Amino acid sequence: MANMIIKMEHINKTYDGSYYVLNDLSFCAQEGQLVIIKGKSGYGKSTLLNILGLLDVFNSGLYNLNGLVINPRNYNKYSNLRSKYIGFIFQAYHLIDSISIQDNILLPYLYSNEQIDSEVIDRMHYILEDFNLIDLRRKKVSLLSGGEKQRVAIARAIIKNPPIIIADEPTGNLDDDNSITIMKHLKKMTENKTTIILVTHDMKLLEYGDVTYSLQGGKLTQI
Ligand SMILES: Nc1ncnc2c1ncn2[C@@H]1O[C@H](COP(=O)(O)OP(=O)(O)O)[C@@H](O)[C@H]1O
Ligand SMILES: [Mg+2]
Known part of the structure; x- marks a missing residue:
């Protein structure tokens, strides 16, 4: 049976203490699944992704990431976990404008002080070719x-x-x-x-998903 890499139960998230952007949300993803989440603007898609990616805290509920219980009070300890486990494609690109494409792509290695060997360079070239950026x-x-x-x-x-x-909307400008x-x-x-959680408005992308959810009323419903 496939490993359950992400498990959320009864997650609540409020920014102002009264309005719950995520309201008793439960969600699981299996290893190797491509999960698509759709939902109207302002319905909490980026909020959910930020929580999934350990970039933002939740108020209550249970988040289990590959067997590890995520404690919202321990976020300062999760930077290694984040850099090892999660690749984040942001809605705003968060690139460094003053350096080259290839230096931007290699930034995760610089941040985590890992060596850039020939295998990394080969993989980068393969991706650059595939993405028409070579x-x-x-x-x-x-x-x-x-x-x-x-x-x-x-x-x-x-x-x-x-x-x-x-x-988060990875194909919005493509x-x-x-x-x-x-x-x-x-x-x-x-x-x-690789497990992929992808938010999109683009209905043409739904066919690539193994499972599709709609985020509405602070909850995910499978569609
Ligand atoms: N950092 C924040 N502080 C306060 N409110 C926020 C913050 N981020 C998002 N919100 C609010 O939470 C709701 C959901 O926002 P968001 O998760 O960005 O939705 P989506 O990505 O689906 O458009 C909105 O009402 C938004 O104004
Ligand atoms: Mg958003």
């Missing part, structure tokens, strides 16, 4: 289009082969061809047991 690799990010930046942000999130990828390239690449990663 000829641009030495170009500064400030000179790129929105769609190019988005592909660089995705490349950076997946370079370390994290077991979990969390993606044309159909590039969206399909990205979705095929992500789908292929699930064959090697």
